Amino acid sequence: MDTTHSSATALWALRAAALLHLTVLLWEGATAGQLVTFNEDALPLHFYGAFGVHVAAAAQVAAAWWVWRGAGRGPEAPRTVLAVSLVAFALGFGQAAMGSYGPLQAHVPVALVLTGLVAWAAVLSWSRGLRSLPVGD
Template structure:
């Protein structure tokens, strides 16, 4: 009788792309938090850094969605962890725009809490991308 042992699946190129993308997205959000901290201490020199950092957040979020789509397609387009990370990535991408708009045109009392929701959503996507399936 032949004995077989299960070996863990090797991450695909699409999964590695997703893992890098979620880390870039988190790094961009961390940058925004750091520059926001400078703004609340009235360091106005941080304003352009914070403003242009938002473009980095949107770009990284779009890259994350692209990577999540590729990962989901490679996983068979069905329900499961790949679809979940895609949906969470889409949520993070979508949250970024009203969050940034409120920073420019709205009250900071909404901008800051929404930034925390966006951060939590990005962390959620990161956990999904890096957990063992």
């Protein structure tokens, strides 16, 4: 297998997953905005959108792991994007639980933290540290 092609594919998979994750978080924010204006028709859209957040987060973690593994498991940038992706994945479940069963006063600020983490991962996916990765297996 061509390892250069594999590394480039992994990096593009990470970029796509991070952008998808940001997109579904934007969807969640838009539907949440509808909920605060008492548009109850948005509730199922927001509820099922949370599942999209979890799927996109899992895809981002898988792609970050693929990049990290292909980089020889050593360089700082792949390790950082994997760590940020894992934290965002875990935080997404806690954030969703707060929306369903916990205080909404915490649900919204945690959503902002989650969005910031995913944006950080997206920025890292285009960083010089990942563009200049050594070719691994």
